[in-house]
Amino acid sequence: MLHNKRSLRLLLVFILILPLLSGCWDAMEMERRANVLAIGIDEAGEKDRNKDGEVAHLKNSFLKPQGNLIKVTAQIAIPGRIPLGPEQGGGQKPVLIMSVVGHSLEDALQNLQQQVANELFLGHLRIIVLNEKVARHGTKRLNDLLRRNPEIRRTAALVVSKEAASEYMKLEPSLDRVPSLYLADMVDNLSALGRFPPSFIGLFWTIYSSKGQEAYLPYLSIKQKNIIELKGLAYFKGDKMIGKTSPLEIGVFMAIKGVGKGGYGAFVQVPGSDKTVMVRIRSRKTKRKIELKNGLPHVRLKIRYECEIDEKESPKIKINHSKVLKSIEKETAKNMKNSIEKLISTTQAAGSDVFGFGEYFRAKLPRYWNGKIKTKENWERAYQQLTYEVKVDTLIHRVGMKAK
Amino acid sequence: MDTRHITTTQAAAILISTIIGVGVLPLPLFAVQAGGTGAPLVTFLGMVLGAIGLFILTFLGIRHPQKTIITYSEDIIGKWFGRFCSLFVILFFFILTGLAAREFGEVVVAGVLQETPLEVTVIVMLLLACISCRNNINVFSYIHSFYLPMILAPVLIVVALSLKNANLLYLRPIIGTNLPHMFLGTLTISALFQGSFIVTMIIPSMKNPKKAIKASLWGISISGGLYLLLVIATVSVFGTEEMKQIFWPTLELARTTAVPGNVLQRLDVIFLAVWVTAVFTTLFSSYYFTIHSIKQLLNLPDQRMLSCFIFPFIFISAMLPQNLLQMYEFIKFVGRVGLLITIVYPGLLLTIDFFKNRGLKGSASQQT
Known part of the structure; x- marks a missing residue:
């Protein structure tokens, strides 16, 4: 009898300990994630229109947003190739660049997911580049997803570009092996150097929402191959970019x-x-x-x-x-x-x-x-x-x- | 109840860690929805209203230092009517426990652990409270005092670091525009102070029940001060218009705030991890209060079995709201109705008690 009781107790203890052995429900290995580091958003040209996938909607369905198609170019980190410190040599590209088309940002990201084996993860998104045309037509359609998605940082940078945003994704700056990190650092450091007022996506939203002020963003331009320049300040009216200044006017x-x-x-x-x-x-x-x-x-x-x-x-x-x-x-x-x-x-x-x-x-x-x-x-x-x-x-x- | 061990500091600690709970996350949104730029004022008024309820209870407790609201209500308004009212008090805290666990689960699922089923987070949290409730009231007070610094510190750190992005302009004009709206908001905010009801359960175990006033004062001013600080910080960083777009401004504040020097670029994960303790202490208190009250109502000798017995019921009540939006509608509604229980009911008790005693003491008091 006594013996029975003891073994019962032992069994109970084991059952209690069992949950401790289990891991995290949301466990996800680093290399099984597709970390999106940067996103460039353009208006889709004639050529890109046909690329629209039938992932989030059917082609001839009436149920799709009005507006123009957007082309989203994403920079995805390749596992194991992001250097953690200074490194000599190298040569393999650390990022994969992919481009998709969609009616909205989420639609485009779903199309992207359809083409990538690993789960897209936006937690490391550092910079979002908007082509000037997109900015001039209004950023309203992009804001919703970016606010709603819990992975996206409010401190990510948002910039307006003169050239196609996809060009910025393809840049290979010499100062940093990871292109998007260089781009994001450029925005952050320039405000630390007094070359630009503080600017990040959370601040952009705060200003955009408040009634008595209008938003501004850095305006970048590609100087030569692989060199980018802060070309001015893009100012908005509501959610639409309406003009830009010269660099000195910043x-x-x-x-x-x-x-x-x-x-x-x-x-x-x-x-x-x-x-x-x-x-x-x-x-x-x-x-x-x-x-x-x-x-x-x-x-x-x-x-x-x-x-x-x-x-x-x-x-x-x-x-x-x-x-x-x-x-x-x-x-x-x-x-x-x-x-x-x-x-x-x-x-x-x-x-x-x-x-x-x-x-x-x-x-x-x-x-x-x-x-x-x-x-x-x-x-x-x-x-x-x-x-x-x-x-x-x-x-x-x-x-x-x-x-x- | 033969030993009186709880000191004044411990009592204050219990109050603070009970009041500060899940409500920390949506609090600034509630305040801004009600008062616009007057959000800090709404919060302050809510705190004052909460303090009134707390002091009524404390006075009642001091007049009946051996008893809780469940037992002295029988003395004041009669055995059966008192018991009838106590039933509502217990039911209210029962629902409150369920809702707090549910709100916790919703935030965790939406914010960090997206794949983990809601039920799992809620069960784990409730189970933790359920097991802890098997202890006596002294352990209860130790647990609260132990966790107190861990509840206060993260909020203070996030607030301090976020001041870098603050813009004081967003806080003006201090008085909001829509007065009836502000009044409703005050009720919602003061509902977040309902945890202070726990004071009625601690007084019978306090070393010196007379000092309960002091404990209440500290409890409400520290927790209220923290709430106020949080509202001021979120409003000055986001502005009122942006805040109306965010479900949990406090969490968003932690997400926007970075530790200087690129140590941590976002604080939300750490904030959430520590915030779990704040939720736990709140859940623990309301759970404990519920079973402690049932025990007193039914004159049971022990509460241990009760703790496991009501666990499934609380879990079911937590699962009742169909979605996040319905849950918040429910929370706001229950909170406001609850003010009847946490402020009006004790107020009535105190008045009746006061007149009753004056009638009794009428001749005796003439001597002094």
């Missing part, structure tokens, strides 16, 4: 937006001569005051630059006296003011409040906002009538290691 944009980290430099003519010096912004401080003037929104911008002189054009100019610096400061401030006013009026013409002035009105003048604005569309209209004053102060503290 700096102006950052000044108005109030991004403290400076990076851009510009030539400034030294008063009293026809030669120029290169003045580079180290940091800035932006103050915005908003008010209503005759019932119309009015913004007063006060921007203070901290600069240094990087280079002068010719030995004829002498930077050896504080008075010279003062005059350069004044000249810089004048130039800055002009370019700031120019950029604001350009975006006003487009009706795109990419600087987010509207958010200030929403936050600080709720009565005006709730009475007259309320929706994004109304603010887009009101923004075009916005008046502004710009005041720029420039301070040059340092001139580098050279005495003259």
